[in-house]
Amino acid sequence: MTAAKGFPAFAPQGAGARFATSWWGRAWLKALEDTSLDHTLLAKGRAYAKTGQLGPITVSAGRIAVVAEGEYTAAVHVAPVTPAFVEQIAAKAGHLAALLDGDLPYDLVELLPGVGDLEPECDCPDWGHPCKHAAALCYQASWLLDRDPFLLMLMRGLDKDDLIASLQRATAPTGTPVAEAYAHGTPPLPSFTIRSSDPFGAEHAVAEPLEVEPAPGIDPAALRVLAADAALRARELLVSGAAAVLTEFQDRVRLAATHDLDIGLPAAVQSWRYGGADALDTLTTAWTPPKQAVARAGWQLPGFEVSRNRWSLGGVQVRYGRDGRWYPFVDADGDWFPAGPPEPDPATALATVQGTD
Numbered sequence: 001m002t003a004a005k006g007f008p009a010f011a012p013q014g015a016g017a018r019f020a021t022s023w024w025g026r027a028w029l030k031a032l033e034d035t036s037l038d039h040t041l042l043a044k045g046r047a048y049a050k051t052g053q054l055g056p057i058t059v060s061a062g063r064i065a066v067v068a069e070g071e072y073t074a075a076v077h078v079a080p081v082t083p084a085f086v087e088q089i090a091a092k093a094g095h096l097a098a099l100l101d102g103d104l105p106y107d108l109v110e111l112l113p114g115v116g117d118l119e120p121e122c123d124c125p126d127w128g129h130p131c132k133h134a135a136a137l138c139y140q141a142s143w144l145l146d147r148d149p150f151l152l153m154l155m156r157g158l159d160k161d162d163l164i165a166s167l168q169r170a171t172a173p174t175g176t177p178v179a180e181a182y183a184h185g186t187p188p189l190p191s192f193t194i195r196s197s198d199p200f201g202a203e204h205a206v207a208e209p210l211e212v213e214p215a216p217g218i219d220p221a222a223l224r225v226l227a228a229d230a231a232l233r234a235r236e237l238l239v240s241g242a243a244a245v246l247t248e249f250q251d252r253v254r255l256a257a258t259h260d261l262d263i264g265l266p267a268a269v270q271s272w273r274y275g276g277a278d279a280l281d282t283l284t285t286a287w288t289p290p291k292q293a294v295a296r297a298g299w300q301l302p303g304f305e306v307s308r309n310r311w312s313l314g315g316v317q318v319r320y321g322r323d324g325r326w327y328p329f330v331d332a333d334g335d336w337f338p339a340g341p342p343e344p345d346p347a348t349a350l351a352t353v354q355g356t357d
Contacts, residue, residue, distance in 0.1 A: 004060035005154060010140055012052035019046070020142035024104040024112055024149055031113040032130070032138045041128040045135025054136055057144065061157040066137045074122040074133035076141075078113060080157030104149040111152050225259050250277055267337050274341045275327065282321040283338060286310065289320045300347040311346065316353045318346050328353040 020026045036042050048054065048068070055067040065075040098105045118138065120130030130138070144151055150160045246254060256263045257272035271279040286308045297304075297311055301318060304311040309320040315331035316339075325342035326349035340352035 004058050005151075007057045007059070007144060009055050009057075010049070010052060010143065013050040015050070017050055019049070019139050020146060022104070022146045022149070023106075024152070025142040025146045027109070027112045028145055028152075029138065029142050031115060031118055032135065034115045035118055035129075036135070037129045041126070041130065041132050042135050044132035045130070046139055048132055048136035049139035054133075054140060057137065057140060059141075059144070059151055059154050061154065064137060064141055064155060066133075066140075068122070068124070068133035068136065072122055072124040072133050074120070074124070074131070074137050076130070076134055076138055077119040077121070078155040079117060081111070081153065099150055099153075102148065104152070111156065225255070225261070229255060229258060246277065250280060253280055267335065271327075271338045274338055275321075275323075275325070278321050278323040278325070279327060279338065279342065282309075282319050282327045282342075287322065293320050293324075297346045300345065301350065316350065318349045320346070 020029050033039075033042060053069055054074075055070070057064060057066045062080050063075055063077050065073060068074050104111070118130075120134035120138075122131045122133045124131055124133055126132065128135075141151075153160065252263060253265060253268045253272050254276075255261060256265070257269045263269070267283060268280060271283040275282070289309045293309075294306075297306075297318070297320065301311045301313070304313045304318075311318045317329040317331070317336055319327045319329060321327055321342060323342070325344060326346045327342050328339045328349040329336040330339040330353050331337075340349070343349040343352065
């Protein structure tokens, strides 16, 4: 069961104070402004919000309320969230983590009100929809939402504790108990080989396939890849003591590069083989390097056309990575393709693609 939350009155703000700096706070105000029938009253509401004309704000299930000018009770009603929406949040573990971190993921946009979803009311004599008091309440509420997007859940009828409990129930582990799983014994772990897969000699570890017995609902080929990948990641942890946190795109490229999978991104896969996430970033992102790097490349790569972190001449290109290394590229049918591992200076990287020492 949701509980109401109270927030102290906002002190008067400066004339230049901004409303809603978060994307969800701005969406909240857009719903208000798109619903308004009188933009003059909205302007008065903004002034009331900034000059401290409202008292403490109470947020409860389906409703936010305030006493304005010491005598009028203004409120805004919001429709409650559906159980299906809770399931949508539970579908991704990152949703709860983002909310707890003060962020609202873009794919939870349905949580925000649209045109007509905010229903204002006030016992003042003003017939506006909303009146200046209800409008001021919405503008001040945008400050609260900036700080804590969980308040949207409370307005929708579900507070933080309820949501966490629901997600815990929805994500409760299922399957084979640990003791039973270990009772089956441990199969042999994949062994490793080191091999080169390109003309420039870039080497990477490859786990030997783990033979898996066919079983209902299990794709042996996919399971072999996952098992080999888990072994490689464990090896990285043992060797380095840490594993990088990757985006979904980076991890997809890593899997393809490690296990020779075709994902239709040959340049990205080859970049990963040459230099991992840093090389992939150098392939996909243009950025402005520090002046020292620009000056260094200027005297080592004379005559090259410069565009941000990229030096081009004819069919070759050298890029400066955020990791401080230089990456060679060649023109492949109009697209730049990674041509070798990163080097500590631009001249050495250029020599890689020119075939010189």
